[in-house]
Amino acid sequence: MIRKIDPNERRILKFPAVRPCESISPTILLTSLISLCHNISNFQSKTFPTQKKITRETFRQVGILHIFFEEIRENCPNYTNSLILCLSELHFFLQKIQFLLQDFTREGSRLYILMKSQCITSQFKLLIKSVAASFDIVQLNSLKISCEVKESVELLANQARKSKVETDPNDEWAMERVKFMLNQFENQLEPAKVSIKWILDYLGIQNWVDCNKDVVFLEDQLNNIEDDERENCFISNLLGFMCYCRAVLFNSLDSEDEQIINQIGEMSERRFLQSLNPEDFRCPISLELMTDPVTISTGQTYDRVSIRKWFGAGHMLCPKTGEKLTSTELVPNSTLKKLIHEFCSENGVSILTPGKKGKDSTKTVLPPGLAYKEAIRFLAQFLAGRLTYGTNKDKNKAAYEIRLLTKSSVFNRTVLIEVGNVAPLLDLLTSSDENTQENAIAALLKLAKHTKGQKAVIEEGGLMLVILVLRQGLKTESKQIAAATLFYLSSVEKYRKLIGSTREAIPGLIELIKDGTITGKKNAMAAIFGLLLYHGNHKIALEAGIVSELIGLISSIQRSELLSDALAILASLADKTEGSIVILKSSALNLIIGLLKSSISRAGKECCVSILLSLCKNVGNEVVSALAKEAAIMPYIYSVVADGSCHGSKKARALISVLQEFQESSSSRLAGGLAVRKERFVNFA
Structure with a gap:
């Protein structure tokens, strides 16, 4: 009769008790x-x-x-x-x-x-x-x-x-001390460490692990607040206080702390979508999945409809950063759009239907608590100092702290970038300690999600260092995180050419496709897809042997998400004549036809149709003739017309038109030939 409620899933200090029914025994x-x-x-x-x-x-x-x-x-x-x-x-x-x-x-x-x-x-x-x-x-x-x-x-x-x-009078005293220290932060004063230590001792928080538990708890509470600005501010300030304590008060670690710091645990980028957070697919204004993502002059991305409404209301500031806009030009973000469509296809999400709202992005962009903001600023400066002047252990811990702080907060990323943490993190990429290198590249990955972070990485000469980790990283995880970092850098148009022209970049990504883990392969393919948005990178990728690697991957794997990613790159390459020629020479035509007839995902089928259409247009009758002989292929193309996305359906209809024109042309030539032969037979008679 007692209600079984998981205390960790119930909002704290909420009591869903029920009275027993009147007829109870x-x-x-x-x-x-x-x-x-x-x-x-x-x-x-x-x-x-x-x-x-x-x-x-x-x-x-x-x-x-x-x-x-x-x-x-x-x-x-x-x-x-x-x-x-x-x-x-x-x-x-x-x-x-x-x-x-x-x-x-x-x-x-x-x-x-x-x-x-x-x-x-x-x-x-x-x-x-x-x-x-x-x-x-x-x-x-x-x-x-x-x-x-x-x-x-x-x-x-x-x-x-x-x-x-x-x-309890002791609790009252401790509570007032915390309030006093939060007030100090608000007034841009750093509390005395001895006072903070007294509070932590009173609460029984003895080490980094204990402190981190409070941080994780407060983050969870903050994410679950709906429309309570006062509670939001209250928890935000406590979170900033505990983040500061975790890094500054426990700067020397015991053996247990070091073991946890050196273990990646759930912070490892074990899946690509942990590198590219699905929350990145939501418009910061509407909080819905973006159907048409566009980038404005500040480098931030919004759904086209939402940002147009914003401009229509007379606003000339960026909704996320508050920067003054130099223009209202909207640049389509085709890389992100493609990934959103693939994500929706793989997870059965209708992109036309508003989804469940995510957490309010304003909580991570501009936290409501003033004490939080100032505590993070003090913390960012402390970490920059540790990264620059600390011991090797200090640097490793500082990199790990940044990795944690940047996990979901845009504000934290902004502050960490502004106080100069990017350059010393880049220096750690050449560390001989594998954990330090991994923590540094993982922290940079999070910072590279921010436009200022992307700019800092490039301007500080970090591109070659990221590529160095991609090619020679001390851990597999470091290599695949480096690939994800290149993906975010490739989201900036002017950086695509720079990355592609760096000799080791695309070959390094192709090597990761060949020898990497599932996560590594996905990260590498996402980065390559982004780089191919610059046409000049197509030739580099083709010369590096990407087609043969992708064909080999497609032939040997069963995971639908890898198939879709590989086919998406082939579809991008096939869009140009030189790509179509290389794909056809690789004897991939029958493989693509076979995949279209198989039970792969909708996104995969759409990519197959796109590849076949490009081959027909760019190579010509040899491909069209081969497809025309595949009588059983038409129902599968029609299924893409019926069940595919708008873009996929359009491609499928175009392919059907090409095949029908070929068949009609062939029939006409055949009928003409028969008429000539009949006339000759009559004259001969």
Whole structure:
């Protein structure tokens, strides 16, 4: 009967308790009450950094209630309506107490619970009064329970009615100290480290790992806030405080901390979509998937419809960065558009249907808490100093901190770039320590998602260093992250030519397609696809042998996402005559036809149609004739017309037209030949 609710999925300090139904069996109700008391008592073994006085009193009261419920189950065969009502009310309030205790002991909630001390005190005051009121419903003298238990319950009820629940004075003092330090940050003053250390010791936060748990918890809470600006600001400030503590206060690590820092864990770019976050596919204005992404003069990308409405309202500032726009020209972002369409196709998302809204991008672009902003600025400067002047361990840790800070916050990326963290991170790419190199390239990947980061990497001479990691990285992960970094750099039109003209770039990506992991192959193909948007890179890729590698990959793999990526590159190459010729010489025609007839994804089929259409147009009758002999191919082309995207359907219809024209032309030539032969036969006769 007790509701099974995962405490980590429930919003903290939210109590979805329910009253038992009126027809509930008394036996079941009592069993559930006893189980509740048992669950609450189990919390006594846990650590409570704050709220200690309240929790001690709670455990004492629940212990008395536990004995009371056991006595009733053993000695009261008849259950009156008033008793059942009393037990139902107690069940409801005990659920809430259990929820509170779960929140007190939730991993990473220590600072948050401290700062909510007054709210928690009010909750307990209400619950204790409610428990006392529950006993007003029933006459204890009418129950067949022992005198000792009856006296204990009466005493509990009387004490609860008179109880003056107050916040622990020590908690009050600690809470005020945190508020004072947040105020210091707001006024651009850096709090004394000894004061911060006192707070962390009070909360039992002894090392980097403990501090990181609070950061992760606060990030999760911030992401789940909907439309509560005050709470948003409150949590944002606490998050900035804890991020600062994690990096600055725990700058020397113990062995356990070092082990975690050196383990990539969930921060590894194990899948391409962890390098290219699906949230990047949402328009920062509408928060919906972009159907037509365009880039404005500040380098930021928006959905065309949304940014036009923004301009139409008279705004001449970039919605994300606040920079003044030099023009309202909209440049189509074809690389991102292609990736969005592939993502939607692979995940069964209709790009025409508004999806579930993501988190409000303004929370990561311009965090509402002033203390957060200033804490991150102090932290960014600290990390820049560590990267420049610290020991090798200091540099590794600083790179890892930047990697964490840039994971989802545009504001953090902006500040870290502005204070000069890009150049020292680039220096770490030549480190002989594999973990340091990986943390540095991963941090740069996140910074390269920002236009200022892309510019800094190029201007600081970082392109060759990124390519060096791509070719000679000490870890496989470092190589594939370097490929993803090149993808983001290739999103800038003027950098595509620069990257392509760097001799080792495209060959290095092709080598990763050949020998890399699944993630490495996907990252490399995404980067190449972006580079091919500059026509001059087609020849370089063809000369480097990309077609043969892609054909070999397509022939040997079964994963649909890799097939789609490989076919998308072939489709891009086939769009030009030189690409079509190389593809045809590689004997790929029958392979492409076979794939079109197979059960690959819709995106894959559309790419096959696109390749075949380009081959027909660029190479000519040899391909058209071969396709015309494939009588069974037409239903598959028609399926793309019916089920494909708008772009895919258009290509399929064009291919059908080419084949029909060829067949009609062939029929005409055949009919003409028969007429000539018939005339000659008649004359001869």
